[in-house]
Amino acid sequence: MGSKILVIGACGQIGSELTYKLRSIYGDEHVIASDISYSNTEIVNSGIFEIVDAQDYASVKTCIEKYNIDTVYLMAAMLSATGEKYPMKAWDLNMSSLFHVLNLAKAKFIKKVFWPSSIAVFGPTTPTEYTPQYTVMEPSTVYGITKQVGERWCEYYHNKYNVDVRSLRYPGIISWKTLPGGGTTDYAVEIYHKAITDKFYDCFLKEDTELPMMFMDDAVKATIDIMKAKSNTIKIRSSYNLAAISFTPKDVAESIKNHIPEFEIKYTPDYRQDIANSWPKNINDSYARHDWKWKHAFSLEDITEEMLFQLNKKYN
Numbered sequence: 431m432g433s434k435i436l437v438i439g440a441c442g443q444i445g446s447e448l449t450y451k452l453r454s455i456y457g458d459e460h461v462i463a464s465d466i467s468y469s470n471t472e473i474v475n476s477g478i479f480e481i482v483d484a485q486d487y488a489s490v491k492t493c494i495e496k497y498n499i500d501t502v503y504l505m506a507a508m509l510s511a512t513g514e515k516y517p518m519k520a521w522d523l524n525m526s527s528l529f530h531v532l533n534l535a536k537a538k539f540i541k542k543v544f545w546p547s548s549i550a551v552f553g554p555t556t557p558t559e560y561t562p563q564y565t566v567m568e569p570s571t572v573y574g575i576t577k578q579v580g581e582r583w584c585e586y587y588h589n590k591y592n593v594d595v596r597s598l599r600y601p602g603i604i605s606w607k608t609l610p611g612g613g614t615t616d617y618a619v620e621i622y623h624k625a626i627t628d629k630f631y632d633c634f635l636k637e638d639t640e641l642p643m644m645f646m647d648d649a650v651k652a653t654i655d656i657m658k659a660k661s662n663t664i665k666i667r668s669s670y671n672l673a674a675i676s677f678t679p680k681d682v683a684e685s686i687k688n689h690i691p692e693f694e695i696k697y698t699p700d701y702r703q704d705i706a707n708s709w710p711k712n713i714n715d716s717y718a719r720h721d722w723k724w725k726h727a728f729s730l731e732d733i734t735e736e737m738l739f740q741l742n743k744k745y746n
């Protein structure tokens with residue numbers, strides 16, 4: 431009969447593209463999209479869609495039982511910038527949703543779980559250059575705290591209850607289909623939209639703020655690859671460092687100017703600068719490359735070409 435997959439948070443930036451890709455691999459009827467509201471009409475109308483409240487155990491369980499789900503991708507989360515505005519809401523959403531899914535796996539309602547962690551697990555005391563897998567982790571954002579604690583719980587559920595949970599520490603993800611919401615790396619998506627619509631972008635980070643980034647196609651590939659990998663190749667059950675490229679706002683602006691010479695950028699750093707300052711500049715992901723053969727494909731130039739091409743079609 432094949433695997434039955436539930437994507438929780440399917441209306442979001444990564445959840446939506448992951449759903450499309452999973453459907454193209456496993457077939458529409460094997461991939462159920464779900465979210466707390468009908469906020470993304472494209473995903474809602476693209477196949478089976480259910481309203482699921484990730485904070486409500488019964489709501490998640492009902493959907494899992496209804497469709498005989500065996501694999502859950504838990505993509506619902508409050509990101510770093512919004513989390514600083516609503517600390518308790520971020521804690522409640524990010525932790526309760528994870529516990530519900532882990533407990534459903536522990537109780538054998540489901541067999542496999544994907545849960546995204548983030549570079550936000552690192553903090554100001556972490557080495558910022560080629561940040562290793564195992565290092566000092568003192569996150570200074572609520573989002574980062576939830577991800578770090580979540581990683582510990584994933585490893586605990588794997589070791590104590592044999593839960594097959596797999597996780598990646600995503601960098602900033604760049605995509606053109608669905609906008610990100612409430613992250614510190616969101617500038618790297620907004621800048622392309624504004625380059626097309628206004629030929630101008632007012633950036634909320636300083637020009638030399640280097641952060642780890644990745645194109646959506648690479649992020650979705652990594653997610654599906656780690657889930658497809660044989661269980662005994664997944665040696666890390668907290669979360670894997672995952673890297674592709676690193677760049678600054680100035681680097682992106684220059685790569686856009688190669689295509690749109692009249693594009694201009696201004697820098698007005700806000701509270702998100704402090705968050706970015708606490709994160710690594712680049713990441714050492716050698717465990718992922720070794721254990722399950724992770725390899726990225728997209729460079730900054732590839733990303734700029736694809737983003738401008740797709741957004742030009744969208745806006746013009």
Ligand code: AKB
Nearest residue numbers: 509510548613614615
């Ligand atoms: C954010 O900026 O909060 C996210 C992340 C790096 O996890 N994109």
